[in-house]
Amino acid sequence: DAGVTQSPTHLIKTRGQQVTLRCSPKSGHDTVSWYQQALGQGPQFIFQYYEEEERQRGNFPDRFSGHQFPNYSSELNVNALLLGDSALYLCASSKPLKGLNTEAFFGQGTRLTVV
């Protein structure tokens, strides 16, 4: 099991463009969360997907959207990129047990630079 894999590892985009980041969860996991980590900060929750639906969303604008596929993989889309969107984007997968959170496994991240 390769664990959580993200692609691409690095990306440079121009302000105003759109970007799609991809994540494959750890085998057996059905829940995917996305986090943004700015330099010197802790990861900040963007949203979480389960059964192909957005289950919870953090304090991020609608420019940030996502999708989960039947195989549990997920995409994060960001439209109208701003310089402030430059960050490390982390994907985490888990399989919460009923009523309890469980260990989240993180990918290595995608480093997005907006110029």
Add this chain to the structure above:
Amino acid sequence: AQRVTQPEKLLSVFKGAPVELKCNYSYSGSPELFWYVQYSRQRLQLLLRHISRESIKGFTADLNKGETSFHLKKPFAQEEDSAMYYCAPSYSGAGSYQLTFGKGTKLSVIP
């Protein structure tokens, strides 16, 4: 809004000295509490969770609901403990299990 405070950005200790990484949270209800760690050039990974009450790599964390704290401790620091540590309460809302991370504490163990 849920808040997590890790007051020390950087903590330097000598090898063999005790370590305490502080974490305070503000939450309604009873969050689940986790510590995640990131070693150099590795991905973020779980160190321990309060519900399992176990010691991982010599680290323990005590939940103090009265003080809303979840400090991470180790009696004798080792060089391999040098890493970035994040306290992360888990907020369960609408069936979601999002983690709210603090800004992190960089632990540096001096040989």
